[in-house]
Amino acid sequence: LEIAEAINRGLRRLNSHWMPYVVFEIPEFEGASINELYKNVQLHLTAKGLCRSARKTVLCRMKNSANTISTLAGGEAVMETFEGAKIWWTHTVHGNKATDGSSQDQRSYTMKVHKHDRDRVISAYLDVIRENAYNFQHKNREMLLYSNNRSTYSSGRHLWQAVHFKHPSTFDTLAMDSSQLQSVKADLDSFVAGKEYFQRVGRPWKRGYLLYGPAGSGKSSMIAAIANYLKWDVFDLELTQVRSNSELKQLLIQTTNKSVIVIEDIDCSVCLAHPRLRRKKPSYYETSSLESSEEGTPEGVEKRITLSGLLNFTDGLWSCCGNERILIFTTNHIEKLDDALLRPGRMDLHIHMSFCTYAAFKTLVLNYLMVDSHLLFPKVETLLRSGAKVTPAQVSEIMIQRRDNPSGALEELVSSLEHQILSTGKIHPESHKSTY
Numbered sequence: 001l002e003i004a005e006a007i008n009r010g011l012r013r014l015n016s017h018w019m020p021y022v023v024f025e026i027p028e029f030e031g032a033s034i035n036e037l038y039k040n041v042q043l044h045l046t047a048k049g050l051c052r053s054a055r056k057t058v059l060c061r062m063k064n065s066a067n068t069i070s071t072l073a074g075g076e077a078v079m080e081t082f083e084g085a086k087i088w089w090t091h092t093v094h095g096n097k098a099t100d101g102s103s104q105d106q107r108s109y110t111m112k113v114h115k116h117d118r119d120r121v122i123s124a125y126l127d128v129i130r131e132n133a134y135n136f137q138h139k140n141r142e143m144l145l146y147s148n149n150r151s152t153y154s155s156g157r158h159l160w161q162a163v164h165f166k167h168p169s170t171f172d173t174l175a176m177d178s179s180q181l182q183s184v185k186a187d188l189d190s191f192v193a194g195k196e197y198f199q200r201v202g203r204p205w206k207r208g209y210l211l212y213g214p215a216g217s218g219k220s221s222m223i224a225a226i227a228n229y230l231k232w233d234v235f236d237l238e239l240t241q242v243r244s245n246s247e248l249k250q251l252l253i254q255t256t257n258k259s260v261i262v263i264e265d266i267d268c269s270v271c272l273a274h275p276r277l278r279r280k281k282p283s284y285y286e287t288s289s290l291e292s293s294e295e296g297t298p299e300g301v302e303k304r305i306t307l308s309g310l311l312n313f314t315d316g317l318w319s320c321c322g323n324e325r326i327l328i329f330t331t332n333h334i335e336k337l338d339d340a341l342l343r344p345g346r347m348d349l350h351i352h353m354s355f356c357t358y359a360a361f362k363t364l365v366l367n368y369l370m371v372d373s374h375l376l377f378p379k380v381e382t383l384l385r386s387g388a389k390v391t392p393a394q395v396s397e398i399m400i401q402r403r404d405n406p407s408g409a410l411e412e413l414v415s416s417l418e419h420q421i422l423s424t425g426k427i428h429p430e431s432h433k434s435t436y
């Protein structure tokens with residue numbers, strides 16, 4: 001017996017000397033159902049750019065995506081290193097005849113790893129594959145814009161209606177101070193990368209932004225740019241359409257991870273000020289009578305959501321469900337807003353979208369007219385610095401209309417700024433004539 005065991009041990013040693021690797025097969029189908037791991041591996045290899053080193057790849061389009069991706073063709077092999085372990089991937093495709101005579105390919109990935117790395121890395125590596133695949137799929141799918149409208153509520157289950165979200169605004173097309181833009185980008189980057197951090201400090205993984213500034217300063221454009229940057233869906237929450245506490249809760253619960261939830265014109269859609277009612281215990285709704293009911297609006301009684309109620313509500317809700325969400329409030333009148341929203345810790349970032357600055361003007365001219373310098377630039381700069389107020393929306397409107405005549409567009413802008421300065425008496429036109 002001892003001799004037999006010794007022979008076995010010897011054979012095992014010999015075997016692991018000659019065959020030091022373990023091989024895992026990951027077939028496309030497990031019985032009749034799709035093997036998610038196969039899809040994950042496919043997307044992971046694409047996301048990591050490993051397919052680029054293969055001689056032959058397959059071009060395909062993912063579900064709900066306009067993008068084409070390349071995946072490994074049958075017979076191709078690539079290698080990557082994970083935590084010091086080398087991992088070899090091969091994609092195998094076998095032609096197979098089904099019982100009805102039709103031919104069906106059988107696809108699978110094989111993963112080869114050194115035996116001594118197996119226990120050390122495999123579990124962590126499979127987690128990374130799943131996460132990479134999820135992120136890649138998310139980045140490449142078409143984004144959706146959800147809205148809530150009572151008139152289109154289907155029989156209660158889905159409160160949001162979705163359409164494809166295709167807004168052209170990006171951080172490159174946004175006209176605003178570049179340092180402010182950089183700080184928004186940096187905040188988004190650190191938020192997105194902060195999963196472990198938020199988990200460690202025990203906070204829900206969400207972020208709140210308050211965008212404020214005059215109409216036409218680019219608040220909606222900023223929201224679209226944020227969504228496009230992250231490739232996240234947008235939930236446009238129309239609070240005036242929300243009738244009850246439980247409806248608001250349902251709407252928020254039905255939002256998905258990796259989404260931007262927007263409540264525009266917060267000063268118009270929630271009840272901000274009513275001293276008598278504010279002294280009451282905070283509730284999600286305030287009514288013109290002292291009655292309050294959970295569902296619906298009692299006839300003849302105007303019922304609106306209060307800001308503090310909404311904030312308490314969302315804070316409470318985030319702590320129990322939902323991750324990777326950015327909540328954005330916008331207002332044209334920050335001075336009207338309740339302290340509850342402005343106090344530190346409520347909205348993480350306040351972003352001021354201002355009237356057009358000279359830097360923003362230059363971005364707009366470059367984007368709309370493809371002009372990066374002009375005789376009239378110093379004139380515009382002087383007028384803007386003298387206090388002439390024009391929104392980026394007004395500037396872009398002039399430029400769209402006069403896009404075939406850049407000089408004409410700039411002249412029109414200068415004349416409108418001059419007119420404004422003259423009418424407000426801020427500066428005498430002669431005082432900056434030399435800047436022509």
Ligand SMILES: Nc1ncnc2c1ncn2[C@@H]1O[C@H](COP(=O)(O)OP(=O)(O)OP(=O)(O)O)[C@@H](O)[C@H]1O
Nearest residue numbers: 173174175214215216217218219220221392393396
């Ligand atoms: N900062 C900006 N950069 C680039 N384009 C801008 C900017 N601001 C406004 N625009 C242009 O003006 C249009 C209207 O702007 P937008 O709707 O983003 O402003 P807003 O501040 O959200 O206005 P409102 O408060 O009325 O909703 C945009 O479609 C865009 O073309």
